[in-house]
Amino acid sequence: xxxxxxxxxxxxxxWKLGEWQDHPVTxxxxxxxxxxxxxxxxxxxxxxxxxxxxxxxxxxxxxxxxAGRAQAARMVRIHRLLETGLVEIFGYTWDEVHxxxxxxxxxxxxxxxERLDGALGFPKRDPxxxxxxxxxxxxxxxxxxxxALSSLEAGATGIIERVSDEDSDVLIYxxxxxxIPGAQLRVLSVSRGVGMMSLQVEGKPTRISLTSAxxxxxxxxxxxxxxxxxxxxxx
Numbered sequence: 514x515x516x517x518x519x520x521x522x523x524x525x526x527x528w529k530l531g532e533w534q535d536h537p538v539t540x541x542x543x544x545x546x547x548x549x550x551x552x553x554x555x556x557x558x559x560x561x562x563x564x565x566x567x568x569x570x571x572x573x574x575x576x577x578x579x580a581g582r583a584q585a586a587r588m589v590r591i592h593r594l595l596e597t598g599l600v601e602i603f604g605y606t607w608d609e610v611h612x613x614x615x616x617x618x619x620x621x622x623x624x625x626x627e628r629l630d631g632a633l634g635f636p637k638r639d640p641x642x643x644x645x646x647x648x649x650x651x652x653x654x655x656x657x658x659x660x661a662l663s664s665l666e667a668g669a670t671g672i673i674e675r676v677s678d679e680d681s682d683v684l685i686y687x688x689x690x691x692x693i694p695g696a697q698l699r700v701l702s703v704s705r706g707v708g709m710m711s712l713q714v715e716g717k718p719t720r721i722s723l724t725s726a727x728x729x730x731x732x733x734x735x736x737x738x739x740x741x742x743x744x745x746x747x748x
Contacts, residue, residue: 516564518619521588522547523557524566527577528585532643533677537574586646591618591626593639593646596678598629600640607640607693608684641684642675642694642730660733662698662710663726669700671731683725690719692729 516524526546530538544554558575561567566581577585595614599605605613627648630636639645659674673696676687687693691714701711701718708723 516584519557520561520564520566521584521619523554523561524577524581524585525588525592527567527575528582528589531577537576539574540569543575588618590646590648591621593643594626594629594633594636595621596639596641597633597636597645601633606685607678607688608681610640611678611681638675638694640694641678642673643678658732659730661727662700662721662729662731663723665700665703665710665731667700667702669731669733670698670735671733672697674730674732676730677728680728683728686721686725687729690721691715691717692719692721697734698731 523543526543527538530542530546534542540551540554540558543558544551547554549557558567558569561581562569566578566584568576568578592614595617596607596610599610599613600607630648636645659671662673665671673692673694675694676684676692678684692698692712696715698715699713701713703710703723705723710721710723710726712719712721
């Protein structure tokens with residue numbers, strides 16, 4: 514069944530919200546993500562319920578059915594391969610690709626996406642570290658493990674797994690500070706009262722707001738000890 518671009522946007526948004534939080538998706542969260550009014554979202558979700566792609570009890574959580582997950586995985590795959598292609602082939606920076614991919618994702622064919630996947634060497638992650646679902650759906654439930662950087666305490670170490678692509682200004686800052694997927698970091702100090710963290714990223718000291726740190730997912734590593742000279746320098 515062919516879905517409208519709007520329905521595809523809903524399914525991808527529900528999927529993505531599920532990747533970035535550990536509680537059920539609500540109508541309010543979906544409305545905020547899509548930039549739509551609650552009444553518009555309620556109508557859109559109702560249509561997807563009727564099509565068998567979404568479950569939604571009145572005033573309850575929104576979830577994808579098996580059919581909905583398959584459709585959402587397809588859209589997530591298209592979006593993330595487009596983002597990867599825009600960076601690898603066309604030289605876009607990682608803060609530019611999200612909106613561009615949103616414009617393209619409803620227009621490209623499945624054949625184009627499979628050709629793009631092959632041209633890119635069948636990547637497993639997009640430029641922000643998010644998993645690219647496989648064509649056959651066998652990996653569409655995979656979500657990298659990790660914790661939000663903002664939740665870590667002083668002394669914690671880890672490797673950045675993925676970064677939210679929702680705010681281009683934050684992405685520019687993170688890139689400039691070396692906070693990209695694969696980078697190793699150590700938390701030097703946390704000042705929750707003023708909303709700031711001091712970090713060591715690949716040996717370089719930096720500071721980040723706790724708000725921005727929520728957009729960074731970190732996989733923990735074994736504590737190797739803190740370079741106190743760096744901690745003193747950045748404090």
